[in-house]
Amino acid sequence: MAWRTKPLSPYPGIGAAVLVAAFILGTLVAVGWQADGSKGFAASDWVALRFTLKQATLSALISVFLAIPVARALARRRFWGRRVLIALLGAPFILPVIVAIFGLLQVFGRSGWISDILGVFGLPPIRIYGLHGVVLAHVFFNLPLATRLILQGWQEIPAERFRLAAQLGLSGRVMFRQIEWPMLQRVAPGVLAVIFAICLTSFAVALTLGGGPRATTVELAIYQAFTYDFDLGRAALLSAIQLGLTVTAAVIALKLSNQAGFGAGMDKPVQRWDSVSPIRDFFWIFLATGFLLLPLSSVVFSGLVGLFELPSLVFRAAGVSIMVAGASTCILLVLALPMAAAIGAGTKGLVEIAGILGLAASPLVLGTGLFILVRPYVNPSDLALLVTALVNAIMALPFALRILAPAARDVIVSHGRLAQSLNMSGRVFFVRIMLARMRPQIGFAAGLAAALSMGDLGVISLFADAQTATLPLQIYRLMGAYKMDAAAGAALLLLCLSMGAFWLLDRGGRRHAEV
Amino acid sequence: MLKFDNCLIENGAFQLKADFQIMPLSSVAIIGPSGSGKSTLLEALAGFRSLTHGALLWKDQDLTSLHPGKRPIAMLFQDGNLFPHLTVFQNVALGMQANKRLTNEEVSQVEMALVRVGLADMGLRKPAELSGGQRSRVALARVLVQRRELLLLDEPFAALGPALKAEMLDLVADLAKETDTTVLMVSHDPNDARRIASQTVLVAEGVAHQPQATAELLDNPPAVLRDYLGGA
Numbered sequence A: 001m002a003w004r005t006k007p008l009s010p011y012p013g014i015g016a017a018v019l020v021a022a023f024i025l026g027t028l029v030a031v032g033w034q035a036d037g038s039k040g041f042a043a044s045d046w047v048a049l050r051f052t053l054k055q056a057t058l059s060a061l062i063s064v065f066l067a068i069p070v071a072r073a074l075a076r077r078r079f080w081g082r083r084v085l086i087a088l089l090g091a092p093f094i095l096p097v098i099v100a101i102f103g104l105l106q107v108f109g110r111s112g113w114i115s116d117i118l119g120v121f122g123l124p125p126i127r128i129y130g131l132h133g134v135v136l137a138h139v140f141f142n143l144p145l146a147t148r149l150i151l152q153g154w155q156e157i158p159a160e161r162f163r164l165a166a167q168l169g170l171s172g173r174v175m176f177r178q179i180e181w182p183m184l185q186r187v188a189p190g191v192l193a194v195i196f197a198i199c200l201t202s203f204a205v206a207l208t209l210g211g212g213p214r215a216t217t218v219e220l221a222i223y224q225a226f227t228y229d230f231d232l233g234r235a236a237l238l239s240a241i242q243l244g245l246t247v248t249a250a251v252i253a254l255k256l257s258n259q260a261g262f263g264a265g266m267d268k269p270v271q272r273w274d275s276v277s278p279i280r281d282f283f284w285i286f287l288a289t290g291f292l293l294l295p296l297s298s299v300v301f302s303g304l305v306g307l308f309e310l311p312s313l314v315f316r317a318a319g320v321s322i323m324v325a326g327a328s329t330c331i332l333l334v335l336a337l338p339m340a341a342a343i344g345a346g347t348k349g350l351v352e353i354a355g356i357l358g359l360a361a362s363p364l365v366l367g368t369g370l371f372i373l374v375r376p377y378v379n380p381s382d383l384a385l386l387v388t389a390l391v392n393a394i395m396a397l398p399f400a401l402r403i404l405a406p407a408a409r410d411v412i413v414s415h416g417r418l419a420q421s422l423n424m425s426g427r428v429f430f431v432r433i434m435l436a437r438m439r440p441q442i443g444f445a446a447g448l449a450a451a452l453s454m455g456d457l458g459v460i461s462l463f464a465d466a467q468t469a470t471l472p473l474q475i476y477r478l479m480g481a482y483k484m485d486a487a488a489g490a491a492l493l494l495l496c497l498s499m500g501a502f503w504l505l506d507r508g509g510r511r512h513a514e515v
Numbered sequence B: 001m002l003k004f005d006n007c008l009i010e011n012g013a014f015q016l017k018a019d020f021q022i023m024p025l026s027s028v029a030i031i032g033p034s035g036s037g038k039s040t041l042l043e044a045l046a047g048f049r050s051l052t053h054g055a056l057l058w059k060d061q062d063l064t065s066l067h068p069g070k071r072p073i074a075m076l077f078q079d080g081n082l083f084p085h086l087t088v089f090q091n092v093a094l095g096m097q098a099n100k101r102l103t104n105e106e107v108s109q110v111e112m113a114l115v116r117v118g119l120a121d122m123g124l125r126k127p128a129e130l131s132g133g134q135r136s137r138v139a140l141a142r143v144l145v146q147r148r149e150l151l152l153l154d155e156p157f158a159a160l161g162p163a164l165k166a167e168m169l170d171l172v173a174d175l176a177k178e179t180d181t182t183v184l185m186v187s188h189d190p191n192d193a194r195r196i197a198s199q200t201v202l203v204a205e206g207v208a209h210q211p212q213a214t215a216e217l218l219d220n221p222p223a224v225l226r227d228y229l230g231g232a
Helices: A011-034 A043-076 A082-088 A097-108 A113-120 A131-156 A159-167 A172-200 A204-209 A218-227 A232-256 A278-309 A312-344 A349-360 A363-374 A380-421 A426-437 A439-455 A459-463 A471-480 A484-510 B038-046 B088-096 B104-116 B132-146 B162-179 B190-196 B214-219 B223-229
Strands: B002-011 B014-022 B027-031 B053-058 B073-076 B150-154 B182-186 B199-204
Touching: A011 A232, A011 A312, A011 A349, A011 A363, A011 A380, A043 A082, A043 A131, A043 A172, A043 A218, A043 A232, A043 A278, A082 A131, A082 A278, A097 A113, A097 A131, A097 A204, A097 A278, A097 A439, A097 A471, A097 A484, A131 A172, A131 A204, A131 A278, A159 A172, A172 A232, A204 A218, A204 A471, A218 A232, A218 A363, A218 A459, A232 A349, A232 A363, A278 A484, A312 A349, A312 A380, A312 A426, A312 A439, A312 A471, A312 A484, A349 A380, A363 A380, A363 A459, A380 A426, A380 A439, A380 A459, A380 B073, A426 A439, A439 A484, A459 A471, A471 A484, B002 B038, B014 B038, B014 B199, B027 B038, B027 B190, B038 B073, B038 B150, B038 B182, B038 B199, B073 B132, B088 B104, B088 B132, B104 B132, B132 B162, B150 B162, B162 B182, B162 B190, B182 B190, B190 B214, B199 B214, B199 B223
Parallel strands: B027 B182, B027 B199, B073 B150, B150 B182
Antiparallel strands: B002 B014, B002 B053
């Protein structure tokens, strides 16, 4: 009898899960319904599919190969700023894609810093558009993620093993083969799969750095079918293909990855007794830090100039973005909190599955489905902002649940019986005990959701008309119009808004929280 | 009368049989080897564990299928007896009324309970600002305002030092007497039983036995209890 041992009812959470599942599956059904296979696969569709797989494979491989020496260096070196650096590795997760791309262009672009340096030696500038640009941006985003996940693997090796190895006098190479290589064999496939899955759904990167018939991802092809041809049947067909890809990749990634969390306990370097020269390690740390920080600092530097002469368009777009991010965060919490409570109370299957459905569907696939669904009734562009907030919330849901559900379970385990013996109602337990106890996690999840939504450039591009824009979309338009100073200022503004929203919410949750 | 009527409690492969009665207003210790099912017995009585068969009766009221909060029972657990984010006053007030705002009358009852346990001016503090003994007192103040006829203690004072624990047990005994409460107390320390429990239930080998006079049981322990107490 479940009520006996649980202080609150799982039904609100189950209800939220059903809503989420209905929303996602409903849009997918609409996609399937509309998919027009009559003309078969166009040659360009095959190219898009091949390009998608190729760039995702390359991005995953390069990210992981570079991450291994960086993680190894971070695992065994202590140095000033190590903690900050590890925290910084989490930043790309909430960094608006368009901001990062702007920074990457400043550094690696045709008229970027590196090209300038090459020019001094009479060398031609780097060509960033196309496959290498897309892969470069993906590595920028995923190298830090890969480093964190692999670093976690290193931290999980029991310190005793290194001690034993030192006692036995194993050489560095033997130690690597006996201790570290098995760990990498265990961890790396999962990391590869996760990054591969992430890169499959890449839209904003392909939109800005790819493009052209030879560098189009499926996600981008959906957008093009919409905006250039307004061929809904083809967009839906492409969406169906994309769905097949992402579901397969998500299933593989979930199977291979061991549910890596958001990096608890990575503060302690592993103590080791093999005396490797630190030069190589610090070379990798230096390289990774530079790769991360150069583009970001270039956004800051070039943005400072433009910040003071931003067109009013940008401020309007910023206002819209704040509104959308706020709405998206609210939607997320309204869905995620009851679901987390239900999972915490032991109702796993359905609720958990609904929670990760968002990983399987990409934003543009959901957007396509929604477009098809609402078009008979309203002008889709009227709903642009609402749809954006909603899709952003669904996309943040899997991450939010992974943060909230364990906390909810802890609250139920440590306070559930007392609440029950006091005859406390489920509603009061939820509000007065659970929400109050989970404040730090709620703040963290809300911060992630707000930052993700603030920086999102995805579904909005399907729905928005020329008058509507979020800040990321406005930046994209400014870049397209070669108004680079305004774009730089707006990118800095967006960076501040995203990071600020995260910081405020995360900080707000942790303030005065009793341990 | 509290009656365990032919009860069987199962927890995985573990089974505990209980078929005995306890007189109202008595204080009863529950002792036995660790893992014998002392806590399981209390959990079943409090409603956190269902009976496989049998019935629980209190003064002819059938408790067997009542929700834990609807039973005439207040319980103190081994830990987690206070909500750390609520003040002392709020914690105690939850015993009065967990789901609504308190009336003025109820507020003054909460204040009186705090006075009774010696925490008159501590109402605005958080549990983290209190000593272990003071935290136990807060929990007891809440038990006071709960006004339940049965009080179950699942070793809530185990983390306190011997002197403080004795002090708390004495306070429990006093409060129980003042409020006509029947007390059931799990303990692994025979001295606790001697201190406040006139009767003791021995739980061993899957059976919770009929209560016996504490002094007699401890002075002439059966073999299984003798092994547990060791040398006594």
